[in-house]
Amino acid sequence: MHSHGRVAEVLDLIVATGADAIDPVEPPPDGDIPLAEVKARYGNRLILFGNMELKYLETETPADIDARVKVMMDEAKAGGGYVLMPTAGPLNIPLAPRTADNYRAFIAAGLKYGVY
Template sequence: MVRKISFPAVKRVVELATAAGMPTHVHSCGPETELVKLMAEETGLTIIDPLEIPPMGDCNLKELKQKYGTKLTLKGNLHTTEVMLKGTVDDVIRESKKCIDDAATGGRFVLSTGDQCGRDTPFENLHAMVETARTYGKY
């Protein structure tokens, strides 16, 4: 469905933006593995997110990095609800480090949430994600 309906338009916008020297970014909630493949193999897209994990998505960050990490920047992968909203600071640090370990090598990775953070997301968890990226995420 994506290939028939929206892909031609997205591909054209990416071409135009790239020709103008502008970076391009696609945000697509839900299962994204096939979309990442399509964008990496058939466009010059700069960055894609949020790379959600199950149950809302289908993304395995480590696999996506191995397959497409030289072609586009991957952004995301911290579970918005289980880690960021309901998790502890230690959970956020652990999962942030896992994402960094899975995708940072070679660059082209931005640690972020698997989608937006809800308004009730603890500030401490947001801070833990940012600080982990700052201290552990140097590569």
């Protein structure tokens, strides 16, 4: 199931359809349910995608991105079923230098914290 934004009220319905995954899981305030809660409630029934908002990749620092990825992996990695990825792709090509640096930091952090 692909659905951006506020999905907390319909997650039970999404699971009831037999969906295998939800993409993306967006953190508040754009979404309305924290990743840890989605994982706790539905992690044994849904593969979870996302949680890295594009706006973070465009505006924050590589250290911020590293810290966010660590939290995401701490919240959702256990037991598998989580795909670390941005919730949207960039529209501006070529990427701004900050965004490019943050994508590199995102990938490096995923490799660092995503090891099982």
